[in-house]
Amino acid sequence: MSTNRPFVLSIAGFDPSGGAGVLADVKTFEQHQVYGLAIITGNTIQTENEFIKMEWIAIDFVLESITTLFNKYEIKAVKIGIVPSLDYLEHIVFQIKKHSQKTKIIWDTVLKSSTTFDFLQIENQAKLEEILKKIDLITPNYKEILQLSTKGINAETIAVLLSKHCDVLLKGGHNTNEKGVDYLSIKNEFIKLAPTTTLANEKHGSGCVLSSAITANLALGIDTTTSCQKAKVYIEKLLLSNNTLLGYHHD
Numbered sequence: 047m048s049t050n051r052p053f054v055l056s057i058a059g060f061d062p063s064g065g066a067g068v069l070a071d072v073k074t075f076e077q078h079q080v081y082g083l084a085i086i087t088g089n090t091i092q093t094e095n096e097f098i099k100m101e102w103i104a105i106d107f108v109l110e111s112i113t114t115l116f117n118k119y120e121i122k123a124v125k126i127g128i129v130p131s132l133d134y135l136e137h138i139v140f141q142i143k144k145h146s147q148k149t150k151i152i153w154d155t156v157l158k159s160s161t162t163f164d165f166l167q168i169e170n171q172a173k174l175e176e177i178l179k180k181i182d183l184i185t186p187n188y189k190e191i192l193q194l195s196t197k198g199i200n201a202e203t204i205a206v207l208l209s210k211h212c213d214v215l216l217k218g219g220h221n222t223n224e225k226g227v228d229y230l231s232i233k234n235e236f237i238k239l240a241p242t243t244t245l246a247n248e249k250h251g252s253g254c255v256l257s258s259a260i261t262a263n264l265a266l267g268i269d270t271t272t273s274c275q276k277a278k279v280y281i282e283k284l285l286l287s288n289n290t291l292l293g294y295h296h297d
Contacts, residue, residue, distance in 0.1 A: 058127025066251025078262035116145035122265035154257035178211035246285035
């Protein structure tokens with residue numbers, strides 16, 4: 047058992063290419079010197095540029111895994127990735143809170159794959175908002191956030207509205223007006239996080255890595271704003287690591 051690193055948990059899909067999902071998350075955790083645990087929500091057949099098939103893991107199996115890990119380890123933070131429904135997400139979030147009120151929860155709101163395979167449809171706005179009240183931070187991109195609310199005329203407005211329930215990091219990878227610029231809506235602040243370079247290469251799973259880097263930083267006791275800033279630096283190194291869709295992890 048680790049005695050000098052905080053435990054963090056990824057509850058997400060399995061991507062055999064290692065670019066996204068729990069494999070990418072655990073790579074990121076290790077680079078941040080936190081101890082990574084993982085529970086799979088779905089098993090996929092895919093590469094970095096082709097999504098073929100997935101099978102969801104039964105929620106009872108996931109919940110039993112959560113109980114087993116929380117009974118054994120003091121988990122500081124949890125990153126949640128792909129889920130098939132709001133009910134599934136709700137069960138996960140409430141199970142975590144049942145075992146630990148102090149554990150930070152970060153939800154990377156992956157609603158579809160980069161090859162347009164749909165994971166989750168938001169069909170109940172009221173239920174979504176109730177779940178968000180139990181979550182510390184969500185990390186949607188400019189496309190995803192438009193599906194998280196029927197209110198607001200643009201992504202930035204929706205981020206502010208959703209931040210009434212939890213903190214929101216609006217990722218700028220799909221920001222057509224300010225490429226690579228993220229916005230953190232936290233409490234009464236709307237903070238601009240500008241990139242340090244515009245030369246980055248596209249990477250499969252970059253959103254997964256960003257949210258898991260934030261999760262690791264939060265587990266280390268770093269505040270939310272600084273965690274997001276440090277994670278942005280980390281993801282830029284991944285994007286610059288080579289010119290393929292699969293990046294190399296280094297701190």
